[in-house]
Amino acid sequence: MSMLAVLGGTFDPVHLGHLRAAWEAAEALDAAVRLMPAHVPPHRPPPLASAAQRVAMLRAALAGQSRLALDTREIERSGPSYMVDTLADLRREVGPARPLVLLLGADAFAGLATWHRWRELFALAHLGVLTRPGALPPLPAELETEVAPRRAGAAAALRAAPAGRVLAIAVTALDISASRVRALLAAGHEPRYLVPDALLADPALLTPYRRAG
Numbered sequence: 001m002s003m004l005a006v007l008g009g010t011f012d013p014v015h016l017g018h019l020r021a022a023w024e025a026a027e028a029l030d031a032a033v034r035l036m037p038a039h040v041p042p043h044r045p046p047p048l049a050s051a052a053q054r055v056a057m058l059r060a061a062l063a064g065q066s067r068l069a070l071d072t073r074e075i076e077r078s079g080p081s082y083m084v085d086t087l088a089d090l091r092r093e094v095g096p097a098r099p100l101v102l103l104l105g106a107d108a109f110a111g112l113a114t115w116h117r118w119r120e121l122f123a124l125a126h127l128g129v130l131t132r133p134g135a136l137p138p139l140p141a142e143l144e145t146e147v148a149p150r151r152a153g154a155a156a157a158l159r160a161a162p163a164g165r166v167l168a169i170a171v172t173a174l175d176i177s178a179s180r181v182r183a184l185l186a187a188g189h190e191p192r193y194l195v196p197d198a199l200l201a202d203p204a205l206l207t208p209y210r211r212a213g
Contacts, residue, residue: 003031017176038081185209
């Protein structure tokens with residue numbers, strides 16, 4: 001059965017680091033990947049761009065290919081965007097047997113024990129940790145105890161069960177941050193080669209980050 005993976009975030013704005021990591025994860029897992037913008041992110045300040053603006057940027061960025069798709073369920077749900085609720089909703093959609101993978105960066109993974117009802121995530125999905133080539137970073141003891149028996153060495157282990165395993169997925173280390181893109185735009189500079197060309201082709205898409213006047 002094919003795997004489905006999800007990558008959440010504010011995507012404020014979406015940049016090539018997000019897209020390349022999602023693409024490489026899709027290839028490593030042989031999975032479809034959905035990019036899922038958060039409505040009210042519980043672990044960071046509110047996005048500068050509105051939900052509708054971030055969705056528009058993602059739609060433009062994802063045009064012309066079919067492996068990466070947009071999922072707006074968190075945008076459409078009121079209240080904080082808790083991943084445990086999102087995965088429970090996805091699990092109801094795909095059924096109990098299809099392997100489901102939550103993709104997250106190494107830093108986010110290391111902080112997983114601060115997430116809302118974080119232990120329940122393992123019953124709902126596998127975790128794919130997007131890392132630079134090499135080992136996973138050290139984890140807090142509470143998280144390491146939960147993760148140690150779940151570590152997988154290859155994507156095949158994730159295909160063999162619907163949830164519960166943890167796999168490190170090495171991706172190209174593109175040192176691009178949304179905060180850097182926002183700063184460039186606020187200073188009147190063009191973030192070419194940091195964001196998808198589709199965002200530069202339509203000036204209205206990046207309006208939330210440009211300086212006034």
